[in-house]
Amino acid sequence: MNINHLRYFKEVCNQGNLTKASEICHISQPSITAAISSLENELGYKLFNKINNRLYLSEEGKVFRDLTNDFLQQFDTYYSHARDISSSAHSPLRLGVPAILGTFFFKKIIPDFYEKHPEIDLKIFEAPTIDGINMLNNAKLDLLLGIRDNKCYSNCNSKEIFSTELCLAVSKDNPLSEEKYITPEMLSRIPLVSVNKGSYHHSIMMKEFKDLPLNILMYSNQLSTIQYMISHNCASAVIYKDVFNKSEDIICIPFKDSLPVQIHIFWQKSTYKSAVMRTFISYISSLDFS
Template identity: 60%
Template sequence: MMNINHLRYFEEVCRQGSITKASEACHISQPSITAAINGLESELGYKLFSRVSNRLRLTSEGEAFQQLTDQFLKEFATYYEKACDLAEGRKVILRLGVPAVMGTFFFKRIIPDFSEKHPNIELEIFEIATIDGIRMLANAELDLLLGIKNESCYTNCDSKEIFATELQLAVSKNHPLGKKKKITAEMLAELPLVIISKGSYHYKSILTTFSDIDLNIIMHSSQLSTIRYMIRDNDSATIIYKDIFADDPDIRCIPLERPMPAHVHVFWQKNTYLSSAMRSFISYITQLEF
């Protein structure tokens, strides 16, 4: 008889293209994944995968079955959340993605205040770049994501704005540019820059805005402590959300001549059921003052 866990294993093999990687992602043995796939194929009466160059590929029947399975698992997730919401005050784990550079900024405002107001909701927080987090939402690996909204992307998600900000140049207060009122593109040309790691909206936005400038990027880092050290002690600079260093007396953030607005949103998967816990968090985070 078809097992819902076997369907989840099948979905993971589709994502990974490998039984080995799927077993690692699902935290079960490779033989268990193989047995699940073999069981599905035996019950269905057709092959789901073929092997091409040591990588699994879906058969035509497998592709059709994947579409059915994806739809069913989404519907089941909605059913499960609605069933659980029938019980008031149950303990819930909410999986929340937050870009690393925003982590400290958000955590001191969210924790422990949210936990005190909603003791039945436990936040399981993942540091993840916005673009990667959107993918995790689509794969139901996250419930909610905090990140930057790009109007041309993220069509598979719904969202609500938390606050608006902008990216500015951050330098030490004693840096030669520290007294400037606005930073031109030409000023950035030879400046040693520490930039957020690839895979983020932040990184993509900087490279797009200054595509005509040969930026001198000397380091990629998503760790705020590393970025702060490089600015304070190594005469480097970064382009970052102006709010991040707002309380640091040793760092000054200066507007860019080419404005880089950013709208921080809370995201969730489009056309999905919002559980009571998700609704509580969305309501909480969008009512905070930043």
């Protein structure tokens, strides 16, 4: 039995849809369909029933889902324990960071972390918070830096690293640059550049400003692209106040009704926290982000 097939099955259970599951698992839909068929052939029973283009677990599938979730949690704990057996080993650590937070965090932790902990092989992956949570729960990441809001990430534990807020970043030549505060109504009158779907930025814009006719010209996860669009007065962006605080061409204006943001470090709930994970959490918790 292929453990990756079990992870695909778990995600199909979570999503109830092959297309959404394939996007989260970053594989093609035919590959996920083949994995489910392979499991059903091996087990000798159907895992899902399809009703109105949505997948529903069969009675056997429900029992197998619970068994699979328990096994995957135990396996992830086993894997972390196995990596901790030798204290002299060069231990890998997979860290997810949203693209927009990346530049801000990298100047704090690189190269300092590598110099202080050469025994840890830190690998950094670009991952928006929402997608990153799914990667964390599918054991594709060990830790994730991201945003914690009122949404409950039931399968994750987290620790706050620092607090900030979302603001509207505009060119110094934009008429709005003279405003003290931004109201939601102001957003409907200006072109915007937004981070891609799967990010906290996109979800908060869709949630907080759902009744406004937002004029989103571009979606991009590249900070350099967003900075170019803003500084050349092509568009504005809802973004963390800290990102452009040293820019001479960009003004960040707070919203009248503040949009606070808590940056957390996440890890999978109820699983063993390896030595390298504990080391990184302790390290990043000690940094000054003010």
